[in-house]
Amino acid sequence: MTPAARKVSVIEDSWIWHRRLGHLNFVSMKKMQQMEMVTGLPVLTEMKDVCEGCVLGKQHREKFDKEEAWRASCPLELVHTDLCGPMQNESIGGNRYFIIFIDDFSRMCWVYFLRNKYDTFNVFKKFKAFVELQSGFSLKRLRSDRGGEYASHEFQDFCASMGMERHLPIAYSPQQNGVAERRNRTICEMARSMMIEKGITVIFWAEAVSTAVYLQNRCFTTSVSSKTPFEAFTGRKPGIKHLKVFGCICYTHVPSPLRQKFDDKARKGVFMGYGSCEKGYRVYDLQSKKIVLLRSVNFSEDKSWNWKSDQEEYVPIPFNLERDEIEDENNEIQPDGTHFDDGGSSHLNSTVGDLVENKHKARLVAKGYSQKPGIDYNETFAPVARLDTIRTLIALAAQKDWKLFQLDVKSAFLNGVLDEEVYVEQPEGFELKNAGHKVYKLRKALYGLKQAPRAWYSEIDAYLSMCKFKRSISEATLYIRSDNEGGLIIVSIYVDDIVYTGNSERMLAEFKREMMQRYEMSDLGLLHHFLGIGILQTDQGVFIHQGKYAKSLLVKFGLEDCKLVSIPLPTGEKLKKVDESELADEGLYKKIVGSLLYLTATRPDLMYSASLLSRFMNSPTKRHMGVARRVLRYVQGTLSYGIDYVRNQSATLVGFCDADWVGSEDDSRRTSGYAFSFGSGAFSWASVKQNTVALSIVEAEYVSASEATAHAIRLRFVLDDFGEMQSEATPLFCDNMSAISMAKNPVFHQRTRHINRRYHFIREALQEGVINMQFCRSEEQLADIFTKALPKDRFKHLRCIKTFRDDPKLERGTTISSELFKAIQEPRLAIVVLSPNYASSSWCLDELTKILQCMKSNGTVLPVFYNVDPSDVRKQSGSFADAFAKHEKRFREDIDKVKHWRDALTEVANLSTIDSKNQ
Structure with a gap:
């Protein structure tokens, strides 16, 4: 080979290895080759030409001078760590963060990917167990920043129990965690350069980051002399012949x-x-x-x-560093001129709060992601019942003294008939003998097909129509059937869950028989749970709640032992998009707010809080996160709250509407709120930000009334379908006389002529007798709770008017309802049964304190000790001591409350007693 040809070969090798090594700088590459730090690296030369991928991926400011720092003398003597994220795009495995751990001695690096910041502690425990077992050394010191993921009590207690030192920098001084911060930058630059050069889409960022860490562990670094990090940590020289260009x-x-x-x-x-x-x-x-x-x-x-x-x-496939899976896929065989989807086996074992029953399933599913619109499917939309329609049905059943029943369709989607021609492969492991190349033609839908929900809805809609049901015009999942004898049955459908009620036992039994003959059904009897909502049917009415779901949220977000608050938001709380606090974990914030929004299905007292927090889903700050956690602390004290729909009440639709007078600090738009009831408890409500800036409180109230009117008309249609026609105008209460006058008197002047014409719709409704706007005092305005953060007394007053009450079958919070307080005051004798677990309930202790206060002057308290020694109650020893240790930790900022509980137990133990063990 001529010298010129040899030079060209060296240049080509230099460029290809520059790319194989993740765009490593040429100086480091040359040192690796000259010092034989790896095997398989040819002779290279330092290139002066510009690499576009490096320029676009690595451009940065000039570095600051640094001082000589202390270095570890053996592996794991000091480990640096840092969390990077959240990324703007999720990885293909659904991750938004990555965390790195760097051994100070060898500069060996490990990376893990996380969906949420609060997974940091669990990842650290896995990393510690792995590296200590693999290296034979113990982790002695951990250096990190002061982020919340590292500063939790759980994290600190674990490190202390393991005898590890924590090195935490001074606040707002990331330079003191410079090793991890700089490595994060190096990793991101290398990953970015590799992705830019090959045009890799951003959803593969986790793959690029993992590859960058893998390469850097096998590349030269000035922090370790004459060795790569891999060799310095393991003692083995790494080979790099197998390296290829990423992407x-x-x-x-x-x-x-x-x-x-x-x-x-x-x-x-x-x-x-x-x-x-x-x-x-x-x-x-x-x-x-x-x-x-x-x-x-x-x-x-x-x-x-x-x-x-x-x-x-693209379809997201999970990326998992802990498990390497080798998957070989069957070749796809496609008939000429047709399209078909793969068939696969889906093994499910999921529990989502208490939204669905825990089931173990294995079913054949279609890979719907491979379907193409216009070829494999056309329409996919399928309606589901609105929650306010379900609540309306429950309120009607309570008012009419009807029972609510439930049916569940097994594998509902398999009943839907397909309009398109769709083929699927034979499922792996179940191929027909000597016909493995053939495919199935579908007559009915499979789970996974995009059109499966619509096919099922079309099927059930056609069958109910055949059974002489009339579909509601205002609610596509509501069906009504009546007969000449005055019998009525109402059916509401939410995918495969069917709720039905009516005034004729014969028609109810006939409907159930028809459905079970047509489909494979589960008869669930009386309605007890529906979409995570608990439903208690009694002789007095129907009580709905989400106590179990609310409790699961507190456990999920680590707040089951939090300190309680009496109202969800501080009085006058105003949030804005940009404040002085740092950014919070966006993924965790969205989960909390989304959970709170679903909790409003039976908790209108949370509606304004959840609506306010939902305005900051994009880039939430730590202040927003703190307010969201405060709302959960309020939920902890009101776990048993719900809505009571009672019998023998008026069947008139009544509405309330209101607007706040301050508006958002970001755009000055006001908040509208409205609520509607039908005989008893509220069944429909909303708290929404107005679409326009109101120039006065009158204008804001007028806009709110217009929005409430539109909703009232829809509710009147639904009630008409139920057979409850509203012959009179619906009363709509407003606490602003000027807004009422503006609606009733269609005059235009300088202060109103600019209002959008769509809001004058309310005048037409008034003229036609659909609504009747009436004045109410601000103290009686129920919708006030949906528009602003109220003072404690005002908030609790409105909450009680909305017919909240405690469910006696649910776990108690620490709030004694007004009904129970009245029950404590009226009797002259109170029997208190004290069991070993009595002191574990803060609610029971609050109740005992109230009983003793009320009975001191004119009543008698008779304590009964059930399997507990009175001396344990008197001295708070035994199981009572364990319970109070938790109370003192939980209520450390309200220690007087705990003292009152101790005094109450001592007082009740000194009274005349009955010991159940001797009776």
């Missing part, structure tokens, strides 16, 4: 058992990194849309995949 086109071998005689022996993919074994490659299979780990791979390092043309077909 290049590759071809994976298809094993002979998975292909026919003349099928292709390879499948095209995109190289996405390395497995735990150096000879294993992570490949994104372009056909199966999965990332697989394979050994037999050929690479075309100069070629790239055109992601833009294929972007709509």
